[in-house]
């Protein structure tokens with residue numbers, strides 16, 4: 001197989017709909033050809049449906065394939081893994097590492113195999129994400145994500161920030177399930193932000209919120225913080241405003257402070273983000289994956305703005321590859337040009353309020369009530385009443401209000417520990 005040439009990020013998302021679609025078509029043909037040769041699960045699907053490589057000429061031909069479910073992958077993750085061929089380039093066939101899904105939907109983390117090619121693609125994707133949200137080489141980013149029991153996408157973000165040139169400080173809090181040698185408390189994390197004059201905070205939304213509450217109690221100085229990137233949990237407008245008020249009381253500059261959410265998932269190996277606060281989230285890697293929203297029953301594509309099954313098709317993967325893979329999320333996307341920044345096509349996946357695992361709108365959710373999962377709402381509320389084993393005292397948080405109760409939600413700290 002031939003390596004596909006890298007794309008310049010600086011102008012890619014501003015290219016025309018047709019240009020982006022042509023890149024997707026070319027990469028889709030390449031991806032499907034690889035599956036025909038070296039991915040057993042899809043070899044079986046192609047054989048069963050009597051499909052040939054020539055049946056896949058444009059990205060619309062993905063509709064010839066059935067939806068792949070999490071259960072399909074759970075049954076045999078190795079069937080989705082590349083069988084290396086002698087003519088593949090080393091970077092395409094060498095295993096770099098294995099990521100795992102969080103197991104939120106199925107209860108069991110699923111291995112996701114990454115070759116060297118895949119690892120570099122993820123670095124590229126997350127570097128786009130960080131640049132997009134406003135990170136710069138001059139920033140000191142405080143990484144408030146916890147260490148998990150299994151390699152996870154959030155561990156990639158610090159590497160991407162360092163590739164960008166930023167300084168990264170990792171307190172490594174909430175590691176209660178691991179050896180205590182590397183664990184720091186909530187208070188120590190607050191003091192590290194002060195000591196290193198952190199300018200950007202990244203981490204789970206509820207943890208950042210709790211840290212800001214504790215920082216106020218300690219009278220900390222966060223005057224250098226200018227950007228907060230919560231992820232992994234709902235962070236609606238009210239929560240952001242509360243964070244903003246606390247940051248201002250901690251000394252942040254009101255004229256230079258933004259709180260922009262990001263979200264991603266293992267299967268995407270990328271993260272989406274907002275161009276401006278509450279704008280909806282952009283799909284920043286249309287060259288790496290093609291997104292669809294399908295009717296839950298018929299699996300037919302739904303029009304823009306209509307919530308349905310969120311489905312991913314890889315366009316440039318080597319290790320684990322999925323085609324038409326339903327993540328278990330409900331979401332809505334748009335192909336319209338973003339009114340905020342003018343980005344094109346899939347890049348303008350302005351999601352009104354129900355996005356992967358994050359609620360980002362002030363408006364009520366457009367997902368029908370019948371499609372929501374109230375149990376997750378109550379679980380989300382419970383998860384906010386928590387204390388860090390590394391902190392000296394428990395803090396009772398008011399409940400986070402999520403309008404949409406998105407079916408997929410990254411686990412809380414306690415859920416990480418159980419997994």
Ligand SMILES: [Zn+2]
Pocket residue numbers: 275276279282338339340341342343
């Ligand atoms: Zn935009």
